[in-house]
Amino acid sequence: MISKKVSLLLIVFFATFSSIAQEKFTLSGTISDSKNNETLIGVNIYIPSLKIGTTTNEYGFYSITAPKGEYQIEISYVGYQSFEQTISLTKNIKNNFSLKEGGEELKEVVITDNRGKANTRTPEMSVNKLSITSIKKMPVVMGEVDVLKSILLLPGVTNAGEGASGFNVRGGGADQNLILLDEATIFNSSHVFGFFSVFNPDAIKDLKLYKGGIPARYGGRASSVLDIYQKDGNSKDFHMNGGIGLISSRLLAEGPLVKDKGSFLIGGRASYGHLFLKLTEDMKDNSVYFYDLNAKFSYKLNDNNSLYLSGYFGRDVFSIAKSFANTYGNTTLNLRWNHLFSDKLFTNLSLIYSDYYYGLDLDLVGFKWDSGIKNYNIKYDFKNYISDKFKLNYGINAIYYDFNPGTIKPTGDEIRINPEQLDKKYAFEPAIYIEAENQIAKKLTLSYGLRLSMFSRLGSSTVNLYENNNPVIFDPVRQIYEKATPIGTQYYSKNKSIYDYKNLEPRFSIGYQINEDQAVKASYNRMAQYLQLISNTSSPTPLDVWMPSDQFIKPQLADQVALGYFRNFQDGDYSLEAETYYKKIKNRLDYIDGADLIANNAIEQVLLNGRMRSYGIELMFKKNTGKLTGWVSYTLSKSEQQTPGRTPEETGINNGQWYNSVYDKLHNLAVTTAYTLNEKWSFGANFALQSGQPVTYPTGYYEYLGVKVPHYGLRNENRLPAYHHLDISATLTPRSNKDRNWKGEWVFSIYNLYNRRNAASINFRQNEDTGYNEAVKTSIFGMVPAVSYNFKF
Secondary structure (H helix, E strand, O other), X not given: OHHHHHHHHHHHHXXXXXXXXXXXXXXXXXXXXXXXXXXXXXXXXXXXXXXXXXXXXXOOEEEEEEEOEXXXXXXXXXXXXXXXXXXXXXXXXXXXXXXOEOOOOOOOOEEEEOOOOOOOOOOOOOEEEEOHHXXXXXXXXXXXXXXXXXXXXXXXXXXXXXXXXXXXXXXXXXXXXXXXXXXXXXXXXXXXXXXXXXXXXXXXXXXXXXXXXXXXXXXXXXXXEEEEEEOOOOOOOOEEEEEEOOOEEEXXXXXXXXXXXXXXXXXXXXXXXXXXXXXXXXXXXXXXXXXXXXXXXXXXXXXXXXXXXXXXXXXXXXXXXXXXXXXXXXXXXXXXXEEEEXXXXXXXXXXXXXXXXXXXXEXXXXXXXXXXXXXXXXXXXXXXXXXXXXXXXXXXXEXXXXXXXXXXXXXXXXXXXXXXXXXXXXXXXXXXXEEEEEEOOOOEEEEEEEEEEEEEEEOOEEEEEOHHHOXXXXXXXXXXXXXXXXXXXXXXXXXXXEEEEEEEEEEEEEEXXXXXXXXXXXXXXXXXXXXXXXOOOOOOOOOOEEEEOOOOOOOEEEEEEEEEEEEEEHHHOEEEEEEXXXXXXXXXXEEOOOOOOOOOOOHHHHEEEEEEEEEEEEEEEEEOOOOEEEEEEEEEEEEEEEEOXXXXXXXXXXXXXXXXXXXXXXXXXXXXXXXXXXXXXXXXXXXXXXXXXXXXXXXXXXXXXXXXXXXXXXXXXXXXXXXXXXXXXXXXXXXXXXXXXXXEEEXXXXXXXXXXXXXXXXXXXXXXXXXXXXXXXXXXXXXXXXXXXXXXX
């Protein structure tokens, strides 16, 4: 009997001891800038003795759970001083940290200036982060700081040439990139037909580009995600900053609504190059300019609740002699509510509106054209920090789309004629996701998730009916594709489902940390893209039309695998990132020869569903510390497209063979450097070299009724000349800045230092004097010097 009691006491004792030994507590809070209370995204919080860590989310919140005890924690962030602090974790603790920018003295023990080390601790890969401070140091065309141009210096990222809008990631199309500004979709990311981006650098807080291993919370595009967040605004003091350049100027104001609780930010930017046109007699009636506005309001209700309201409005205006006017741009609005259910459960509810408008006024022919796309998005995200080794994210979102392919309105004397409306289209895209990060061993961490996406093409709409449900037919005699004639139509009432899709999108990443300085990683992700951009150019233009998937236009399905090696040298002074990838995409659109894409109410008659594949190796070597910093990136890659015949009799596009996609760049080399000489002078330089863009040249001519008609060979078997340029900049910061509230700097830059005349296009024409055909190269930029003045107070 006694032995039984002793045994019971021992069991209770060891159970109690085990419970105490396993007792864990949570350290949580927010991390912000000490000067302005701006929350910081992606700050590293690490406990070296336990080899566990976490990062702040999109709203600066962190949560880390550890066994009871006393620990040294390390906190580090790009551009800020890192430091250590001792934490006695004997209960759940809320601790909000404030970081100071690099160069300032901290009361805490300073370890070192933060370094852009390669990430060896988590399975995250194929991700590039750029600080706005680094972006502003890069020399750019006409002195205008450009967020999108900066990412072209990253491995695996190219563009369609000088003055082209958008960007291409790992051989994908520019329309396959999901671009988000404060969670709202940006459908056209450029001003002035691609010369500048829509992102005001003064208003941007954080930028992250996902090229692969894309988390399950993102969906809707096949290639990449560019996630950009605006600043919240200064909740401590009122400040203004801006810049004056040769082409445009900008001004931003921020300050507290309620000190330390609420803030506002309002920024504007406008170009004025068109004013110089007024000085010339031939161009005085022409205009080309842009303007945009950024705004954000935030308010902290209490420790567990915060509200945010942010928006963007931008327009481009281009007109010629009052006979042609073109206006286009984006509008976004987002209302967000952050709620902290506990120190381990963070949530965000967002109501988002996004609108892209395109307007064309042709007085010369007497009509006005309006088109665009709108979406209404509601999303609810949960971030659950369950333990030090397991984090769980999950959420839902639903998007309603309103597509206007075009409204043609008569003007002038013909205004009494009713406008012609191309068939409007509507769609609904709900999704649910779950993703987890799980450290299953000290050196092995997994990240895995699943996204269930659905898509419905909705009425009201009239749909063409075709024989065998085939809107494109093939003529085996002439070996060409032709439009099929509809055999009837079917009307679908409002919100009636026309066609539905459902896709499971698995995501998976694994990281093995060889040691503190080395790691190998692998990832796989599937992405479904239900919106298709109808365009006959390799770069998006304002006139491009977005279309929903339906029974004829199938969604693009992308599968990508990647393998990477990451290493830091000399305690993080240098780092190396190497990745290889393979990506394949089903249902990539191609066009029949002679396709008419403008104002086509039966666009399905000129489209074919093909496929793409791309593969390559990316290398990036960085110097992270010292007066000279920067990186060298190189990508060796291939991007191909194929549209085979649907039957044995069909030849397909390009005889059904694989051919170079217009995004194929075999070699892509970029070098960017920044050098700080002293407190007064700093310098920057960029060099870019890319293989020429694939194009199709005529292989010969034949004469018909006295007119020479070109004969073209296989698609994209030729290339433009190699694209390269060198840019430099120098920044002068007066020493008097230290002694006054007004601080200014002069930025001198030269774009394309050695005056390389890169080919934007090559056209062929008949020489009037010789009668021979000749090639004519079109170049946009030579050497472009610029000067701008930036200020803040």
